[in-house]
Each structure stands twice: as structure tokens, then as C-alpha cells.
Amino acid sequence: MSLLALPEAVATRSLGVVSALTALVMAAATWRYRGDLEAERPAALVRFANGRLRSPESLRFTVYRSRDTAHPRKRHRRILVSETERLCYVGHNFGSGVMRCNSLCRYFVGVLDKDSGQMEVYNAEMFNMQPLLSDNLIPDDTKDYQKKSYREKVDLCIEAFGTSKQKRALSSRHMNAVGNDIVSTAVTKAAANIIDAKGVTALMQDVAQDDVQTISTFLPPCHEDADRPEHVYKFEDILSPTEYEALRVPAAALASATAEDIAKKAEERSHCSFVLEELKFLPADEKSRDHKARCLWFLDTLIKFSHLKVIKKKHPMGPECPHIISRKLMKNFTSLTYNNGSVQNLVSASMKAKITAYVILLALHINNFQTDLTVLQNDMKLQESRILDIAKALRLKISKAKGGLGLENDQNHKLGTLSLPLPMQKAPAGQRKRKKIN
Structure with missing residues (x-):
């Protein structure tokens, strides 16, 4: 052989x-x-x-x-x-x-x-x-190996038997860990230098101003030189003519609602309290009635949309919502995030602040540029300080009122009024309180 x-x-x-x-x-x-x-x-x-x-x-x-x-x-x-x-x-x-x-x-x-x-x-x-x-090389000595964590043992296996992709990821993770330690040390040292140079009081004022500017980036265009309140935040910047026309069909049910229908909706809680209260005062004029019904339908949709977190459905507001409105909600009021290998739409905290701003402006256009912020706060499940910060970023004047709209009479209501001349922007109230505590 x-x-x-x-x-x-x-x-x-x-x-x-x-x-x-x-x-x-x-x-x-x-x-x-x-x-x-x-x-x-x-x-x-x-x-x-x-x-x-x-x-x-x-x-x-x-x-x-x-x-x-x-x-x-x-x-x-x-x-x-x-x-x-x-x-x-x-x-x-x-x-x-x-x-x-x-x-x-x-x-x-x-x-x-x-x-x-x-x-x-x-x-x-x-x-x-x-x-x-x-x-x-001491084959029988396993004491050091036994002392290693599970993560370290897996890393040793990757170094010995891992694929090229796994080895690159391991090397990148080790480099990032070293880089994070260096960055953390540098940031800590820089922060200490800034505090020593500028002082805590000045830094708190800067943070308060930054909070106002962050909220302002999500607001509709503000025309400060307007001569009338309705021109400060134009209705066309909230709803385009095409979007407004698309609301005619879904808002028809609200425009034709009777007292019995409103009572049934209140019992079923199918709409927010602000909308249910405003439905009791729809104008008799057909054109004005239709306009208010469209605004109320879109405001109610915005509030319901703000309660979502991760958007998993193609039409999250149901088939009755017009396609152009669904696209507006997904495009303008969600953030894209990457999770589990797929791209998802997320209603983040910043997007909820943007929705709140649009809800307040719609309520102002509905109520002759004065609205009860406390009712909207309860409908959107927000803290009072948060909705007041957004209202002040919108340049509204804040005042107090008593009771109304189905809430307890002894509860202090905050009213927001859009009037000219516009007040100057101030630091949010929540930031000023933290400054006093410090």
C-alpha cells in the first residue's frame, strides 16, 4: 500500500x-x-x-x-x-x-x-x-481562571476561538472602556474647573436658560411683530389647508353631536375632558361649528397620541384617522430609534413637549386666545411645572382662576392668555425653585 x-x-x-x-x-x-x-x-x-x-x-x-x-x-x-x-x-x-x-x-x-x-x-x-x-503555560493551574468573571471568561473564549467579527467587536469594546475612563476623568476635572471659575449660581442660571431654549426648538414659528394675537402663531403653521380639509369627515360626528351624544361620550370617556366641555358650546353657525369641531377632533387626537410610547402600528390612531393626519403625527411628533435590529418610532419626552405646545395653541385658537392650562395638564397627564414651562416658552401670560370644567371648585386653575405685547422669556419656575433650595 x-x-x-x-x-x-x-x-x-x-x-x-x-x-x-x-x-x-x-x-x-x-x-x-x-x-x-x-x-x-x-x-x-x-x-x-x-x-x-x-x-x-x-x-x-x-x-x-x-x-x-x-x-x-x-x-x-x-x-x-x-x-x-x-x-x-x-x-x-x-x-x-x-x-x-x-x-x-x-x-x-x-x-x-x-x-x-x-x-x-x-x-x-x-x-x-x-x-x-x-x-x-501551566495547564494544571486554574486558580486565576476561576477568579475571573463570566464576562472575562467569554472574552478569553472569543480571543481563542471567536470569529473575526467577534474579535473586532471585543477589541472595540476594550478600546471604548479605556476611552470612557479617560473621558470620564477629563470631564470630572473640567467640571470642577468650571464650577470653581464660574460658581454654582451662574451655572444654575445657564441651565435654566438652556431649558427654555430646548423647549423653544419644538415650538411653531412665532411672529413677534404681529399686530393681532391670532397672527402670532398662525393657524396655517399648526394645520395646513390640506390637513384641515382632511378633517372634515372625521369631525362631522362631533359637529352633529347632540346633548345625549355628549353625555354618552362623557360616560364612555371616549374624549378628553377639554373636548367634552367644549362640545357643549358649539356655535350655531354651521361654518363656525364645523371649524371648531375640526380643531377639537385634532386636539383630541394629539392628546391621545401623546399617551403612546413606542409606535408599533402603521395607523396608531385607527382607520378613521385620515392618512395625511397619520403621516403628520408620525413625521412631526415622533423620534426614530433603533431597537432589536429594527427602526421604531418613539414618542419621547421632547416630542411630548412639542405635542403639548401644539395642543395649547389649538386651545388658544378655539377659546379666543385664553385657555385653562390645568384642564389640559390633567388630560395630558403632565406635571404643572412642565406645562407652565411650555406655556411661558410660548410667551403666554399666566394667571389664576377658580374651578370650572368639571374639576373641584377649590382647585386653583392656571389660565394662559396670548396677548400683545408679548412678555419677555423667563427661566422656568422649576429651575428657580431648585436654585433656592441650593
């Missing part, structure tokens, strides 16, 4: 292999292709990277195969280990150090029986055996 190893180019077809084998064996010999020696396990051809061995016949090899047999790529991964008196050798058929010839060529092993002239041909794979060098 004798062994024969044959490389085959990628482009070579089966007939080319037959010709190559036939040329290397005796004319009378016959051969048979057997595939793998074992199931999905070709023969191993090894070469040693550091020279020629003195006694190759004394070597013994151990093969480690991937346990993930279901994965189409991982199930063929193998590690070949051999040990001599002086060195330990390791070779593998995957990873960055794998020989390129395995992807460019195919290898075969032929076992020839000279007596019968029969040759058995098997698949083969080339392994490049590298010496494993370690100055502190």
Missing part, C-alpha cells in the same frame, strides 16, 4: 482529476473515488512551519471538531494538535491564519493496492502546523 496526495485547481473538472490520477498510476490500475474517510471528515495533510521533523513516525495527532453541527460553516471547523518532546504544534482550517491554498485548491489522498492495482481516492485538507509558544 502507498499514499498519494494530489492538488486540484478550482477550475479543474472531474474529468481532469481522472486524467491526472490515471497518469500517475500504472496503466492497468483502476481507481475509485471514496469522498471523506469519515462522514464530513476529510483526510489531514500537514506541514510544519518551522522546519522538518527528525522522527515524524513517532507523532500522534488529536483532532477537535466544532460542536455546532447545525451551522453550515462552523460544522467543518477543525483544530489539529500534535506534541513532540520539545514543542506543541497547532493547526486549524479557519480563522485569519488559515492557509489560502485550501480555498484555491482541492486536495486528494490516493491509497494504492499494488497487488490488485486498485486505488481508493479520498478528500484531503491541508493543515499548517504552527509551534505553540508560551512562557507561562
